[in-house]
Amino acid sequence: MDPSNQKHFTVVDYVIFGLLLAASMAIGLYHAFSGGRQRTTQEFLMADRSMGCLPVSLSLIASFQSAVAIIGVPAEIYTHGTQYWFIGCAYVLGLLIPAHVFIPVLYRLRLSSAYQYLELRFSKAVRICGTLTFIFQTVIYMGVCVYTPAFALNAVTGFELWGAVLATGLVCTLYTAMGGLKAVIWTDVFQTVVMFAGQLAVIVVGVLQSGGVSEVWRKVWEGNRISGLDLNPDPTERHTFWTLGVGGIFLMLSLYGVNQSQVQRYLSARTEKEAVRSCYMVFPSLQLALSLSCVMGLVMFARYCGEDHTDKLGPSSHDAMVLYFVMDMLQGLPGLPGLFVACLFSAALSTISSSFNSLATVTMEDLIKPHFPAMTEAKATLLSKALAMFYGLLCLAMAYVTHLMGESVLQVALKIFGMVGGPVLGLFCLGMFFPSANSTGAVAGLGAGLALSFWVGIGSIVTRSSGTRPLSPTCRAILLSDNTTTAMQTALSNVTLSRPSGLKRFYSLSYMWYSAFSCFSVILTGLIISFITGPLKEEDVTPGTTYALFGKLFRFLPEHIKKQLCCVTPTEQTASLQQIQLPPHKEGNGLVPQYEDGQSPVETDAFLPETNTPSVEFETALLQLSGRTCHEEMPH
Ligand SMILES: O=C(O)CCCC[C@@H]1SC[C@@H]2NC(=O)N[C@@H]21
Numbered sequence: 001m002d003p004s005n006q007k008h009f010t011v012v013d014y015v016i017f018g019l020l021l022a023a024s025m026a027i028g029l030y031h032a033f034s035g036g037r038q039r040t041t042q043e044f045l046m047a048d049r050s051m052g053c054l055p056v057s058l059s060l061i062a063s064f065q066s067a068v069a070i071i072g073v074p075a076e077i078y079t080h081g082t083q084y085w086f087i088g089c090a091y092v093l094g095l096l097i098p099a100h101v102f103i104p105v106l107y108r109l110r111l112s113s114a115y116q117y118l119e120l121r122f123s124k125a126v127r128i129c130g131t132l133t134f135i136f137q138t139v140i141y142m143g144v145c146v147y148t149p150a151f152a153l154n155a156v157t158g159f160e161l162w163g164a165v166l167a168t169g170l171v172c173t174l175y176t177a178m179g180g181l182k183a184v185i186w187t188d189v190f191q192t193v194v195m196f197a198g199q200l201a202v203i204v205v206g207v208l209q210s211g212g213v214s215e216v217w218r219k220v221w222e223g224n225r226i227s228g229l230d231l232n233p234d235p236t237e238r239h240t241f242w243t244l245g246v247g248g249i250f251l252m253l254s255l256y257g258v259n260q261s262q263v264q265r266y267l268s269a270r271t272e273k274e275a276v277r278s279c280y281m282v283f284p285s286l287q288l289a290l291s292l293s294c295v296m297g298l299v300m301f302a303r304y305c306g307e308d309h310t311d312k313l314g315p316s317s318h319d320a321m322v323l324y325f326v327m328d329m330l331q332g333l334p335g336l337p338g339l340f341v342a343c344l345f346s347a348a349l350s351t352i353s354s355s356f357n358s359l360a361t362v363t364m365e366d367l368i369k370p371h372f373p374a375m376t377e378a379k380a381t382l383l384s385k386a387l388a389m390f391y392g393l394l395c396l397a398m399a400y401v402t403h404l405m406g407e408s409v410l411q412v413a414l415k416i417f418g419m420v421g422g423p424v425l426g427l428f429c430l431g432m433f434f435p436s437a438n439s440t441g442a443v444a445g446l447g448a449g450l451a452l453s454f455w456v457g458i459g460s461i462v463t464r465s466s467g468t469r470p471l472s473p474t475c476r477a478i479l480l481s482d483n484t485t486t487a488m489q490t491a492l493s494n495v496t497l498s499r500p501s502g503l504k505r506f507y508s509l510s511y512m513w514y515s516a517f518s519c520f521s522v523i524l525t526g527l528i529i530s531f532i533t534g535p536l537k538e539e540d541v542t543p544g545t546t547y548a549l550f551g552k553l554f555r556f557l558p559e560h561i562k563k564q565l566c567c568v569t570p571t572e573q574t575a576s577l578q579q580i581q582l583p584p585h586k587e588g589n590g591l592v593p594q595y596e597d598g599q600s601p602v603e604t605d606a607f608l609p610e611t612n613t614p615s616v617e618f619e620t621a622l623l624q625l626s627g628r629t630c631h632e633e634m635p636h
């Protein structure tokens, strides 16, 4: 970017940006030296399970609203129109299913890591696979989140790129490593407010500079930016109602249903009801966040009328263009550029801190504690803090990898969620809805799902065909207007409709279908392998780890068919099985958090006694004694 076009910060801007980092640090340090002073893993990793639904819900938003969304969504709207807005339709089922299926099952098991569920339901091997997959996904995603704001800032203001990456990374690592989940949640609350304020400021200024709302509307309408309801069923079409509204549901389930960052927040809620309520409260805030970033894209289009400034920005993508426009718009309004940059870094910090903390949690709970059950709390907490530092440095390295990707950051992030988050979602669905699935099937399913999603994902990057990218409406509108010859029009319309065939068509699958595609691949493979290697009976499965989805869906089916389908015992009824004391050997193996002596577990409506979950053989023995099968109605 040649210096003449660079936008410069005034002192006020630097002050505002500095204040944001200082405020985040202060909140983090406050939680490091208050309360239990972060001396136990229950406090450091689970915030003492004492959080209310408001901070939890704001923190749930912040975890997956990073600078990628703040920059990537407006760039998407500016370039392709408002089709992306339909992802909002996916938020309905994308949050209802977590609230009524995943949270009840996971919360009642009193877990610290979502992947403990996989050991309870399957085996330790499946748990390790799930944990490693999550770590892989989160480390790459964190790289994108650290890199995006720093790269955009550098492209527009010449702000030292790696200086910004280091500053963000270090501030975040410090307050996360010192303040634990409480610090992460409360800084998330503060950072979400800054994020909304920054976007609102840009929208208000942009509307005023474009001549008012009606003028903005006229320009975006003429510029063909308002996309209608595109019901094209073609799965290679990049963004349609189906890829966003239906494919997006699986993306949401992989993030808000089974992703450790979100599950940890649900589990940190005071009661299950608070957790479900926080999930409901996410809906309006998520719609607001989506609307703000979409409107910001429209306002920018109205202000700059589809001009393409990528020439000024050098080879960088549309993403930096968004920040260029914002800086250009806010020039001469001292403090606003600083506010927007603070908004950008707030979004990044709140996502990165959530990722650090959840990485430290799963590493401790899934990979370390089970092998060192005798580890003292003090040592475990110290190790958790060291892990947060380690992951902080690792993500700086991943930021460099993002530098090499070269795609739109929003697309990179959504692809990662689809390619890696989708298979993990499939693993949890296999476990919860199909009791006949066994551990071998689970591992084979996860492997198949990851292989397939990486095949299509990397294939699309290599052949640069991630969904047929239609000409942007701007040039289509201009080119298709009456002053071009008919021949040109025919040629042009064919160009955008050329159908790739065979493997190329497979690589052209819209990345919004990756989550659903890989999820179903895991379930299908998992069931086939389970049936080949000997399916489980429902009584073989640890009670409380399945959800009678088909029992509810096929309520009308006669009993004997439902018995074949298995999994007809409603979750509530398996609850009554849980009131049984566990033989001592199941305690302390890292599966279920051990409570400090004297620390009475907080009031929950979980039916599980705190310290244990019944072992399968113990359960089976009891059932045989009582001569009942799993399907008969259990006494309430
Ligand atoms: O913003 C990011 O860091 C990643 C972008 C992906 C956001 C996903 S899309 C569906 C859901 N809605 C959000 O606001 N975030 C996630």
Ligand code: NA
Binding pocket: 061, 062, 063, 064, 065, 066, 067, 346, 347, 348, 349, 350, 351, 352
């Ligand atoms: Na965020």
